Amino acid sequence: MRSQKEHVLRVVEERDIHVVQLWFTDVLGTPKSFNIAPSELEGALREGMTFDGSSIDGFSRVQESDVLARPDPITFQVFPWKDGELSAARIFCDILNLDGTPFEGCPRNVLRRTLDRARQKGFTFHAAPELEYFYFASADLDGGLRLLDTGSYFELTGTDTAGDLRNRTVVALEQMGVPVEYSQHEDAPSQHEIDLRHADALTMADTVMTARLVVKQIAEQHGVHATFMPKPLEGVQGSGMHTHFSLFEGESNAFSEPGDPQGLSRIAKGFIAGLLHHAPSITAITNQWVNSYKRLVAGYEAPVHVSWARNNRSALVRVPLPKRGKPESTRVEYRAPDPACNPYLAFAVVLAAGLDGIESGYELPPEAAANVYALSPEELAAEGIRALPGSLAEAVDLMEGSELVAETLGEHVFEWFIRNKRAEWAVYKTHVSRFELERYLARL
Ligand code: GLU
Ligand code: MG
Numbered sequence: 001m002r003s004q005k006e007h008v009l010r011v012v013e014e015r016d017i018h019v020v021q022l023w024f025t026d027v028l029g030t031p032k033s034f035n036i037a038p039s040e041l042e043g044a045l046r047e048g049m050t051f052d053g054s055s056i057d058g059f060s061r062v063q064e065s066d067v068l069a070r071p072d073p074i075t076f077q078v079f080p081w082k083d084g085e086l087s088a089a090r091i092f093c094d095i096l097n098l099d100g101t102p103f104e105g106c107p108r109n110v111l112r113r114t115l116d117r118a119r120q121k122g123f124t125f126h127a128a129p130e131l132e133y134f135y136f137a138s139a140d141l142d143g144g145l146r147l148l149d150t151g152s153y154f155e156l157t158g159t160d161t162a163g164d165l166r167n168r169t170v171v172a173l174e175q176m177g178v179p180v181e182y183s184q185h186e187d188a189p190s191q192h193e194i195d196l197r198h199a200d201a202l203t204m205a206d207t208v209m210t211a212r213l214v215v216k217q218i219a220e221q222h223g224v225h226a227t228f229m230p231k232p233l234e235g236v237q238g239s240g241m242h243t244h245f246s247l248f249e250g251e252s253n254a255f256s257e258p259g260d261p262q263g264l265s266r267i268a269k270g271f272i273a274g275l276l277h278h279a280p281s282i283t284a285i286t287n288q289w290v291n292s293y294k295r296l297v298a299g300y301e302a303p304v305h306v307s308w309a310r311n312n313r314s315a316l317v318r319v320p321l322p323k324r325g326k327p328e329s330t331r332v333e334y335r336a337p338d339p340a341c342n343p344y345l346a347f348a349v350v351l352a353a354g355l356d357g358i359e360s361g362y363e364l365p366p367e368a369a370a371n372v373y374a375l376s377p378e379e380l381a382a383e384g385i386r387a388l389p390g391s392l393a394e395a396v397d398l399m400e401g402s403e404l405v406a407e408t409l410g411e412h413v414f415e416w417f418i419r420n421k422r423a424e425w426a427v428y429k430t431h432v433s434r435f436e437l438e439r440y441l442a443r444l
Helices: 004-014 038-047 107-120 161-175 201-221 266-286 343-360 377-382 392-400 403-429 434-440
Strands: 019-025 031-036 049-052 066-071 077-083 086-096 124-136 180-185 191-196 225-227 243-249 332-334
Touching (some): 004 038, 004 086, 019 038, 031 201, 038 049, 077 161, 077 201, 107 201, 107 343, 124 343, 161 180, 201 225, 201 343, 343 403, 392 403
Antiparallel strands (some): 019 031, 049 066, 066 086, 077 086, 124 225, 243 332
């Protein structure tokens, strides 16, 4: 049988690829890449390519700046479009130190390490995100943001530009081997959603990086701007990245227990309990921007409180009903993450939280029955329902106190992330906004 590497080299030759992009991700989830000629690929697959890591946020300390990008052959994909006459392909890389050990600043390594821990317990971890995003006529802020459509939830908007862009995106993703479960118009005008079919979490984190790029690239090819910013418009919903998670033991879904009234195994209950326990301290990772916290407010179908329920869109963890006769589709939907997170780190902390719940045997609190938004502070307190952090500053403080997050991210990423986010908050804190000027300038 041909190895994966041989397969990649053969496709590069047969499809006459001119450029191979080596992709990786910085700590904040920004896509990074450098290009190599196809003739370099064989060597790169064998030995990796050295590059200067200090040029990338969160990667290297200056004194040890060279790192190695080693392409992961299983991730190789040809782009379905051409760049002029040139055809290109991309391949994700793991970042290593020059001695071949995993580089601590690489988010893909953070997730790999956490997945290995799950594997030692016999689990594989699956994720299926729902990516919400907006299309705007441009990213130019003079004159305000111009929407592309005025559609709403599941609206069939027919032949409008945004719907067409979304369809083209889905086709391009399918051509790149990314199965899309479905796509739809979302609740807010010009807001759309693409739901990806579940895969193991490492593949899925790579896929989220790819999908974000393809959404933006196809929009750009048509003179439009797509954004995954969590809350670009006031007064309408923001964009979330609800993600459905499940653990498998071999071929069987470890969350499913058909005899249980809720269809959930002990493992699933432990996982949810762990997720709820650690939710406030992993929020800085799943919601990493100042703007993320403008989305996590009541009334817009984004979670605010730490609760779970089977069918309640105000809950942080939702357990969707599995399809009839398909217990293998049992999963938990975590509704906090937004699509501007670093998916490698987000999936890693969610998994770590869930595993801790299973190992420590946390008790699953009772299901939140009512619409959690509607509960008064007294009712919330009586039910012991905590809130998610209300700002980036609060989230970072909670994260800093979490051993689980420190262990999962490793010291390098943990410390760099906290430093970077504190700096972001410091800039935001001194910013005088339009809100303040409009409210106070004339009045005071
Ligand atoms: N856009 C909402 C959010 O920010 C979610 C809407 C939905 O339920 O899909 O999470
Ligand atoms: Mg949605």
